[in-house]
Amino acid sequence: MSIDRETFENTSEEELTDLSVPDHVLGFLVAHDDRAFQAREIAAQTDLDEGAVSTALTRLKQRELVEHKATYWAVTTDEDRLHSYGGYERATALFNERLGTENKDEWREHAPDEAHPSLRDEE
Numbered sequence: 001m002s003i004d005r006e007t008f009e010n011t012s013e014e015e016l017t018d019l020s021v022p023d024h025v026l027g028f029l030v031a032h033d034d035r036a037f038q039a040r041e042i043a044a045q046t047d048l049d050e051g052a053v054s055t056a057l058t059r060l061k062q063r064e065l066v067e068h069k070a071t072y073w074a075v076t077t078d079e080d081r082l083h084s085y086g087g088y089e090r091a092t093a094l095f096n097e098r099l100g101t102e103n104k105d106e107w108r109e110h111a112p113d114e115a116h117p118s119l120r121d122e123e
Helices: 005-010 021-031 039-046 050-062 079-084 086-099 104-110
Strands: 066-069 072-075
Touching: 021 039, 021 050, 021 072, 039 050, 050 066
Parallel strands: none
Antiparallel strands: 066 072
């Protein structure tokens, strides 16, 4: 995505390196790779506009980085494809810098025992 010259000259480097909406959405889905979400849930969890999230999901699907079924979205299980996406490394680095690296074993220790409400009907 391009920016105008005035923005380029008057915006700090830190502000320019913020994640794009698709990178932010992909980073969220990667961090929750064991779940599928509706666009509105992703928007609520990431504080992004739902319309922007829906557009980002469509673009990520075209790149085969996310999968879509009914109203749910999940990150691809094709790790080679995911790692070949340049935004993946940038998103991962920025999330790690801001939040620390993720230890999935520690996360699972503190995960709720109950299934997510969207999965309860399937049981």
